[in-house]
Amino acid sequence: MKRFLTCFLTVAVMATSIVFIPNNQVAFASSKKVIVIDPGHGAGGNKGYELQSPDSSITKIKDGGGTEGIATGVPEYAVTLKVSEKLKTLLEQNNYTVIMTKTQASEAPGNIERAEVGNNNNADLVIRIHCDGLDNQSITGASMLVPAPIGYAKDISSISGQYGQTILDDLVATAGMNNRGVVERNDMTGFNWSKVPVVLVEMGFMSNPDEDRLLNDDSYENKLAQGLNNGIVHCLHKWESGWNQNSEGWWYCTDASNGYYYTSNNGWKNIDGQWYIFNEAGYALKSTWYADSTNGHKYYLDSNCMRVKGAKDKPLWLTIDGSYYGFNEEGQLYVSSTTPDGYKVDENGVRSN
Numbered sequence: 001m002k003r004f005l006t007c008f009l010t011v012a013v014m015a016t017s018i019v020f021i022p023n024n025q026v027a028f029a030s031s032k033k034v035i036v037i038d039p040g041h042g043a044g045g046n047k048g049y050e051l052q053s054p055d056s057s058i059t060k061i062k063d064g065g066g067t068e069g070i071a072t073g074v075p076e077y078a079v080t081l082k083v084s085e086k087l088k089t090l091l092e093q094n095n096y097t098v099i100m101t102k103t104q105a106s107e108a109p110g111n112i113e114r115a116e117v118g119n120n121n122n123a124d125l126v127i128r129i130h131c132d133g134l135d136n137q138s139i140t141g142a143s144m145l146v147p148a149p150i151g152y153a154k155d156i157s158s159i160s161g162q163y164g165q166t167i168l169d170d171l172v173a174t175a176g177m178n179n180r181g182v183v184e185r186n187d188m189t190g191f192n193w194s195k196v197p198v199v200l201v202e203m204g205f206m207s208n209p210d211e212d213r214l215l216n217d218d219s220y221e222n223k224l225a226q227g228l229n230n231g232i233v234h235c236l237h238k239w240e241s242g243w244n245q246n247s248e249g250w251w252y253c254t255d256a257s258n259g260y261y262y263t264s265n266n267g268w269k270n271i272d273g274q275w276y277i278f279n280e281a282g283y284a285l286k287s288t289w290y291a292d293s294t295n296g297h298k299y300y301l302d303s304n305c306m307r308v309k310g311a312k313d314k315p316l317w318l319t320i321d322g323s324y325y326g327f328n329e330e331g332q333l334y335v336s337s338t339t340p341d342g343y344k345v346d347e348n349g350v351r352s353n
């Protein structure tokens with residue numbers, strides 16, 4: 001896009017009223033990214049044993065069953081599944097492919113089995129969702145566990161650490177809790193068997209009565225999911241302020257550090273003198289019609305995503321799918337009228353003489 005902009009310095013003066021709705025949601029993704037969500041624990045746990053690491057002879061229990069709320073009595077696996085489902089919804093809205101290691105509270109797969117879901121799907125990120133518990137009831141806050149460079153995790157330890165930091169920071173900023181930092185662990189089976197980037201979030205302490213109640217509060221759980229979503233988007237998408245492009249098209253980033261960009265919520269945007277409109281996922285419409293429901297006019301976006309337009313009393317005529325169409329100086333399609341240069345157009349805007 002940039003390379004075209006320098007050629008078009010004319011600023012179009014638009015009569016159309018543009019409603020600007022700020023878009024503060026971090027929400028963008030290419031459909032090619034695969035996220036595996038691993039909701040921690042299952043009802044009753046899993047008393048089988050498995051090797052802690054492919055290069056170790058130590059065995060560990062598959063699932064000790066997790067903790068439970070000191071105030072609510074709710075088991076950890078119920079909270080982790082609920083937040084996981086919310087996170088799945090957000091990530092899917094952002095066009096990620098999401099795979100769950102389990103979908104039922106009763107399921108309690110072992111950690112190797114869970115790790116293999118990430119490996120087999122070549123996940124861009126595995127996020128394991130847990131809550132903490134301690135004898136000391138006063139301790140609160142979230143921490144992020146990441147793999148040490150051992151076992152299969154040798155090659156993904158470093159990137160997992162970076163991802164873990166970003167996601168934890170976003171989580172804490174969004175949900176508002178104590179930040180207990182990133183902790184590297186070499187003793188976790190689910191890490192040591194992972195060949196793909198993996199992090200484990202401890203979202204708070206069910207052993208603290210207040211945090212336990214929060215972890216079971218629907219609106220707080222929404223914030224947890226939003227914070228995790230934001231962090232994942234930040235990890236997996238590097239972009240610049242201004243125009244960015246991937247295999248699906250162009251998008252326009254307004255704030256690279258926060259990952260903000262235009263979407264259909266923002267309506268028409270004038271960028272360097274040209275008008276653009278974006279779809280829900282944030283891509284600029286290209287080589288396609290756009291019917292603007294706010295004013296009833298139809299527009300056409302060309303192969304550079306730019307809104308085509310004529311000049312005053314001198315329509316721009318374009319052949320689109322074999323028919324002639326005329327556009328005024330605001331880019332609006334002439335319909336059911338005679339154009340200033342004397343051509344009749346029908347109700348679909350097709351020129352008839």
Ligand SMILES: [Zn+2]
Pocket residue numbers: 040041066067076130131
């Ligand atoms: Zn747990």
